[in-house]
Structures are given as C-alpha cells and as structure tokens.
Amino acid sequence: MIVGQQKPLAEIWEMVRKHRKVLVLGCNSCVAVCHQGGTKQAEVLTSLLRMQATQEEAEIELVDGGIERQCEHEFFESARDAISRTDAVLSLACGVGVQFMAEKFHATPLYPALNTTFLGAVERPGFFTEKCQACGNCVLATTGGICPVSRCAKRLLNGPCGGVNKGKCEINKELDCAWCLIVNRLEALGKLDDYEDLFPLKDWSKDRAGGPRNFKVEGYLP
Amino acid sequence: MSVKTESKLERILAAGHLAITSECGPPRGSDPEVIIKKGELLKDHVDAVNVTDNQTSVTRLSSLAACIHLKLTGVDPVLQMVTRDRNRIALQSDILGAASFDINNILCLSGDHQIFGDCKEGQNVFDLDSMQLLQTVRHMRDDGKFLNGDDINRPPRMFAGAAANPFAEPYKIRVPRLAKKIAAGAEFIQTQCIYNLDRFEEWMNGVCDRGLHEKVYILAGITPMKSLGMARYMKKNVPGMDVPDQIIDRLAGVPKEKQAEEGITICLETIERLKEVKGVSGFHIMAIEWEEKVPEIVERAGLFPRPKVSDE
Ligand code: SF4
Ligand code: SF4
Numbered sequence: 001m002i003v004g005q006q007k008p009l010a011e012i013w014e015m016v017r018k019h020r021k022v023l024v025l026g027c028n029s030c031v032a033v034c035h036q037g038g039t040k041q042a043e044v045l046t047s048l049l050r051m052q053a054t055q056e057e058a059e060i061e062l063v064d065g066g067i068e069r070q071c072e073h074e075f076f077e078s079a080r081d082a083i084s085r086t087d088a089v090l091s092l093a094c095g096v097g098v099q100f101m102a103e104k105f106h107a108t109p110l111y112p113a114l115n116t117t118f119l120g121a122v123e124r125p126g127f128f129t130e131k132c133q134a135c136g137n138c139v140l141a142t143t144g145g146i147c148p149v150s151r152c153a154k155r156l157l158n159g160p161c162g163g164v165n166k167g168k169c170e171i172n173k174e175l176d177c178a179w180c181l182i183v184n185r186l187e188a189l190g191k192l193d194d195y196e197d198l199f200p201l202k203d204w205s206k207d208r209a210g211g212p213r214n215f216k217v218e219g220y221l222p
Numbered sequence: 223m224s225v226k227t228e229s230k231l232e233r234i235l236a237a238g239h240l241a242i243t244s245e246c247g248p249p250r251g252s253d254p255e256v257i258i259k260k261g262e263l264l265k266d267h268v269d270a271v272n273v274t275d276n277q278t279s280v281t282r283l284s285s286l287a288a289c290i291h292l293k294l295t296g297v298d299p300v301l302q303m304v305t306r307d308r309n310r311i312a313l314q315s316d317i318l319g320a321a322s323f324d325i326n327n328i329l330c331l332s333g334d335h336q337i338f339g340d341c342k343e344g345q346n347v348f349d350l351d352s353m354q355l356l357q358t359v360r361h362m363r364d365d366g367k368f369l370n371g372d373d374i375n376r377p378p379r380m381f382a383g384a385a386a387n388p389f390a391e392p393y394k395i396r397v398p399r400l401a402k403k404i405a406a407g408a409e410f411i412q413t414q415c416i417y418n419l420d421r422f423e424e425w426m427n428g429v430c431d432r433g434l435h436e437k438v439y440i441l442a443g444i445t446p447m448k449s450l451g452m453a454r455y456m457k458k459n460v461p462g463m464d465v466p467d468q469i470i471d472r473l474a475g476v477p478k479e480k481q482a483e484e485g486i487t488i489c490l491e492t493i494e495r496l497k498e499v500k501g502v503s504g505f506h507i508m509a510i511e512w513e514e515k516v517p518e519i520v521e522r523a524g525l526f527p528r529p530k531v532s533d534e
Binding site for chain 2: 153154155156157158159160161162163164165166167170171180183184187192195196198199200201204
C-alpha cells in the first residue's frame with residue numbers, strides 16, 4: 001500500500017486560507033489504512049481547519065467528504081457535484097490521487113493535505129514500514145525476499161557495507177540492516193552459499209531513472 | 223600474483239615486501255599546500271598514500287585533484303572513490319581522468335551515508351556499489367572497454383583495491399564477503415582499524431583456509447590512539463569499529479600526558495604481532511589528524527627504509 005502522512009496543520013492552512021469554499025476530500029484506500037487520508041480523517045481535519053478559521057476570523061466554508069479511490073475515474077462520480085460547487089479541493093489522497101484529480105478538474109485549484117511517504121506494509125497496528133521503491137526490476141528472488149533497494153540506506157546490491165552495527169543500519173540504531181536480514185534469511189533457507197554470487201550492475205532504466213513509466217495491458221485498452 | 227600495472231604499491235607487494243600505505247584527507251578549502259605538506263611528510267616512509275573521497279560525507283577538495291598534487295610531489299597515490307556521489311558515467315569519467323595523470327591505484331568504496339556529513343539534505347546516487355565499482359575498474363582495465371562495450375583508447379591501468387571489515391556482524395559472511403570482493407576484482411585489501419587482534423586472527427585463519435591470501439594482498443589497518451577520549455569515542459560512535467575494553471583500560475591506566483605514547487606503543491605491538499600472521503602483506507597506517515607520527519611508527523616498527531623497486 002501507499003503510505004502517507006498528514007502535513008502540519010499550519011502548512012495546510014496556508015494553502016487553503018485564501019479560498020471561500022473548500023472541499024476536504026478523503027481517499028478511502030491506502031491512506032485510510034494508515035489513518036491519515038480517509039473520510040474519517042477528512043472530517044477531523046475539517047474541524048481543525050474550521051477552528052483555525054474562527055481564530056483568524058477568516059471567511060471560509062469547509063465541506064468534508066470522501067471517495068473510495070482518487071486514482072480511478074469511476075469513483076469520482078459521487079463527488080463530481082461537490083467538486084463543481086467548490087472553489088478548491090484539499091485532497092487527502094496520495095500524490096497519485098491529487099494529480100489524477102488535477103487532470104480531471106482542470107480549472108479547480110487542488111492542494112495535497114498529505115506528504116506521500118512510501119510503499120509499505122502494516123508492520124503492526126499503527127506502524128508502517130517501507131518495503132519497495134518500485135524499481136521496475138525486482139531482485140527479491142536472489143535476496144531472500146528482502147528488498148535491498150528500498151531497505152538498505154545505500155540500496156547496495158552486494159551488501160552489507162562496513163558501517164553495519166550489531167545488525168542495525170549505520171544511519172539509525174532503530175533500523176534493521178537490510179543485508180543482515182538478507183544474510184539471516186538466506187541461511188534459514190539453506191542458501192547461504194548464494195551470498196557469494198555477485199549481483200551485476202543493475203539496470204536502473206526501469207526505475208525512475210528511466211523517466212516517467214507507464215504500462216499497457218493489451219486486451220484491456222479501449 | 224603477476225604485476226599488471228605501473229603501481230609502485232603493486233610492485234612492492236609482488237616482490238614479497240611488507241607494504242606500507244597511509245592516508246591523507248584533503249582540506250575543506252582549495253589550498254593545495256596542506257596536501258603537498260602531507261605528501262612530503264609521508265613520501266619516504268610509505269609506499270602509497272590513500273586520498274579519502276569526501277570522507278564521512280563532509281565536502282572537501284576532490285580526491286582526484288588531491289591525488290594529482292600528491293603524484294607531483296613524488297608520492298604513489300591511491301584514489302579512493304565512493305559510489306555515493308557519482309553515477310556510472312561520472313565514475314568511468316573520473317577513472318579515465320585519474321588514469322590520464324597515471325594515478326595507478328584505486329580503492330573502491332560505497333561511502334558513508336550522507337546523513338553523517340555537511341549535506342544531510344542532499345540526494346545520494348549509489349548507481350553502483352563497491353563490488354560493482356571493482357568490476358567496472360577491472361573491466362575498463364582488463365578488457366579495455368567502457369561498460370557499454372565500446373573500446374577505450376588507452377585504457378586505465380589501475381591496481382584495484384577494496385576495504386574489508388573483519389569485525390562487523392554478521393560474522394558468518396566476513397570471509398565469504400572477502401571472497402566476493404576478490405571475485406569482483408579486488409587485488410589488494412585495506413582493512414578496518416584493528417584493535418581486536420584475536421578476532422582479526424580468527425578472520426585471517428578463515429581467509430587462509432580458503433586460500434584467499436594467495437589471491438589478494440591484505441594490508442592490516444592500523445590507527446594509533448591519541449588519547450583515552452579518542453578510544454572511547456571510537457568504541458562508542460564509529461560504526462563497524464571493534465575496540466576491546468583491554469585497549470581502553472591500558473590507556474586509562476597511564477596519566478593523560480602519557481596516553482599518546484601508550485597509544486603508539488599499542489600500535490607498535492599490534493604491528494609486531496601482525497607481522498607474524500599468515501596472509502598479512504603489509505600495513506595501512508591511518509593516523510587520524512596525526513600524520514606526523516607515521517614516519518616514527520614506520521621506523522620504530524623496523525619497516526624503514528622502504529624497499530626500492532625498479533620503474534619499468
Ligand atoms: S527490488 Fe525493486 S520491485 Fe522488488 S521490492 Fe525492491 S524496489 Fe520493489
Ligand atoms: S548498514 Fe546495512 S542497511 Fe545500512 S547502509 Fe549499510 S548495508 Fe545498507
């Protein structure tokens with residue numbers, strides 16, 4: 001899932017305060033799972049912004065709402081009316097949702113309420129960790145199912161580096177060294193000898209390095 | 223191991239001598255005098271001098287430029303190159319730049335994370351890692367080709383080195399990791415500073431059991447402790463450093479003004495013991511902010527004068 005984190009209220013307020021009417025729109029998929037961007041959070045954020053507006057005696061009408069996903073056309077049907085009747089939208093979706101909406105509603109100002117942070121998992125309730133950077137050329141088959149691209153601070157394909165400290169990464173004592181995890185998992189799989197296989201230079205052209213990516217599934221194209 | 227480059231370091235090692243290398247960190251400014259002075263100071267007592275590449279991610283004068291200054295003073299420099307700041311275009315390009323000045327040694331590293339340095343908010347690159355940089359250097363040299371397969375006119379002829387840390391967990395991959403670096407193309411190794419001799423010897427046993435000492439020259443990393451404070455700091459704060467309590471206790475056992483001398487004594491004892499360890503081909507003496515002590519250490523360790531090798 002995509003993990004996001006709400007921006008500080010002051011920053012959000014700065015973005016929307018000049019508008020007369022703002023729709024605060026939640027997205028009920030990924031960012032709702034991490035308790036930052038769903039309809040519920042949109043409601044809470046709206047109350048906070050109303051309090052801020054009262055304090056600053058700003059004339060601004062704030063309306064809250066939410067849709068299932070802000071990254072697919074079909075889910076916008078229920079919000080189309082509300083969007084057409086507002087001066088601006090404050091979106092609690094990830095960066096994908098915000099942009100998708102911007103393309104659909106060309107003349108409506110849109111603001112991101114979230115910082116989109118990473119692709120991650122629900123490690124335990126309330127704790128989310130990065131697991132993938134969508135490098136476009138997955139290496140998990142040779143790294144014991146642990147991703148060095150997203151989980152090693154230097155994305156080393158032949159780690160660990162010399163800075164590893166008691167199983168933790170040199171940049172942070174709380175962070176597991178991905179390469180220690182890889183080595184331990186290879187051992188558990190009875191494949192520790194594979195550690196000596198050199199990982200050749202990676203083709204990063206499938207990563208962001210190669211420019212914006214898209215993907216066509218023949219047969220589903222209109 | 224046959225000689226493949228013009229490197230003085232390689233020729234000394236190939237002749238079977240214990241080699242000595244040292245280290246020089248470029249200044250935080252553009253005055254070359256500091257480097258030239260360090261070069262003059264070390265020149266007669268060591269066989270080659272490493273130049274660090276924005277070590278601990280603190281921006282400094284470029285490693286390549288400093289190597290050129292050293293080369294002009296008559297030192298055989300070891301160009302340290304980290305993959306943190308340059309992609310494969312820049313790495314290949316700098317390798318050629320260095321080769322154009324006949325810089326004959328390169329140490330391939332991944333580099334400390336930028337969070338430790340003066341540009342914490344900067345991007346990092348890590349297009350390659352240290353092993354892949356070794357592969358690149360060897361490919362450019364041995365095959366005379368760029369990574370894309372195009373021919374290089376006058377390929378770089380560099381003696382390729384890498385670092386090794388025998389002390390970091392997971393221990394089970396410490397010997398395999400060396401084997402992997404050798405497979406990637408490492409011809410010499412400079413180790414992390416050695417204070418835990420027992421553990422180092424254990425690692426060397428594993429290295430020799432696999433015959434790896436016959437495939438690579440291992441230079442043991444030596445750093446004299448200047449004070450008790452430094453020893454404590456290294457134990458606590460430097461990632462991947464193994465400083466046993468024994469060392470701390472010895473330094474704590476002498477008055478403050480005698481600690482530096484005690485540090486040198488420990489370092490000389492370490493060299494004496496390591497001279498006898500099978501597979502140790504020399505010493506990499508890194509006297510941090512204390513370069514003036516290197517000649518004294520080399521002399522007192524009985525490693526002076528340095529052997530002469532013919533230039534051919
Ligand atoms: S290797 Fe690439 S695709 Fe696979 S998990 Fe890591 S970042 Fe994602
Ligand atoms: S300590 Fe481990 S995770 Fe951190 S940069 Fe080094 S190899 Fe990567």
